[in-house]
Amino acid sequence: MNTQQTDPNISNTDFNSWKKSVWQVVQGIPRGHVLTYGEVARLAGKSRWARRVSQAMRRKPKGVSLPWHRVVNAQGKISLPQDSHGYQEQKDRLEAEGVVFLDGKIDLDKFGYQGALDQLLWGEPL
DNA sequence: TAATTGACCGATC
């Protein structure tokens, strides 16, 4: 909805073109839902740029606040090692939004993109 | 400065 590149710390070469689409997609994820890297990349226009999406997250520009925790891998799992700090934080944030982890995995049928659409269209929160 | 490295995914072998 709005360009977040008001921060002078952002690298000029990076985070200028396709990344904006990524930010928008990620920020457009409804609360309590998640998207996979591939889906974000696809929605951003490039289906093979899942990797770039993850990089854009990990190396997110300073100054841009992004709900990075709503992006998981295609298996519905958090990619970071379970003993890492980031894993705990991401899981914690998601659970705080109502996302349920089943054996460390998110049910993408419910919380994934399709589930988000269903909720938006049907107005039925699970 | 050049080479390596990734929060990945999908197709292919």
Added chain:
DNA sequence: AGATCGGCCAATT
């Protein structure tokens, strides 16, 4: 079935 490989490119080493 499981493993490998290609795509894409900035930050890190």
